[in-house]
Amino acid sequence: MPAGVHVYDAVEQKEICSIFLICNTQDVFKIPSSIDFEVGAALAESYATALLGLSRRALLKEGQVVLVTGAAGGLGLAAVDVAANVYKAKVIGVCSTEDKATLVRDKGAWAALTYDLKDLLKTVKEVSKGNGVSVMFDTVGGEVFEKSIKCVGHEGKVVVAGFASRQAPKIVTSTLLTETYTLMGVCLNQYRKADPEIYSRHGADVPPLQQTNCGVRYASFKAAVLEKPDTPLKIENLSVKKAKKGQVRVRVRACGVNSPDILISKGEWDREIKYPFIPGFEICGEVLEIGSNVQEISKGDRVIALGKDNFSGFAEECIIPQEFEWEVVLDAVDMCEQGLLKPYVSHTYKLEKVNEALKLLTERKAVGKVVIQMD
Secondary structure (H helix, E strand, C coil): CCCCCCEEECCCCCCCCCCCCCCCHHHEEECCCCCCHHHHCCCHHHHHHHHHHHHHHCCCCCCCEEEEECCCCHHHHHHHHHHHHHCCCEEEEEECCHHHHHHHHHHCCCEEEECCHHHHHHHHHHHCCCCCEEEEEECCCHHHHHHHHHHEEEEEEEEECCCCCCCCCCCCCHHHHHHCCEEEECCHHHHHHHCHHHHHHHHHHCHHHHHCCCCCCCCEEEEEEECCCCCCCEEEEEECCCCCCCEEEEEEEEEECCHHHHHHHHCCCCCCCCCCECCCCEEEEEEEEECCCCCCCCCCCEEEEECCCCCCCCECEEEEEHHHEEECCCCCCCHHHHCCCCCCCCCCCCCCCHHHHHHHHHHHCCCCCCEEECC
């Protein structure tokens, strides 16, 4: 493999939090340049394990019903993603909170539930037409495993992929006889040792998932969130979402502070606002991803965007409808200056670096609006 090729490493290392790392060649897999590095960093173990467990061990088929426990975790989300978007299975995700259930549905799950056995059994019965699930992919263990296994149907397959609860479930082996399901485990590192060919094949199969509807992205980004009017902004980590039809995902380099941001922060905006809310109606940055039907804008383009609705620009990245976005053709224009290209009314805003921002405006003779640099 030549120098300069983009790669990801599939095996847990003790010294990964470093600039340089020496890896075994069997653990290194090439990724196309279209996959961001932060995406590649999230691919390795979770997606390779999900592929092994669902395709090789469970022999998953299109249209089957799959139950995933711990569905909002890294491995659980990968299993939901692969089952729903690659194998077109009907996926039921089980997780601890309703907020997490929403994330699981966004990944493609047909249904997502919290850990309530009655609701779980009822939903499984409805989705499977009384037959139970064909595959159970368990990442939790413990009591969750013991409850969820009651949903497995005749000749179903139970894949043990993790123990997030740190509790081994109590398994009554006689149920394997009476319920006729198959219990099996999957461990990526065990395949690395015992069957390097299968290990390498599934590791290499992960990057092409980007070419399907499989959203192999778990990287998070920081955003300044307004929970309610007249409260300080809170920095939170949010999960990245893929750009949909007609949308563009942008890495925000600078964001203007204008009248809607001020009024919304005070609760004085004349439109209904749903909180929590991320301010930022005017941004500039670089295109990370384009959705379908997007024309005249490509990945890597420098763009500015101005909109009538919320862009959530007070963040490291945001998703914008294409019609509110324009490519910047003047490479000499600084990113902060680009954030000032649209003449909005000036405002004073309580920000940590407001003096630096105002100094920048004065020196560059811009339109008099504060800009936050997001780098």
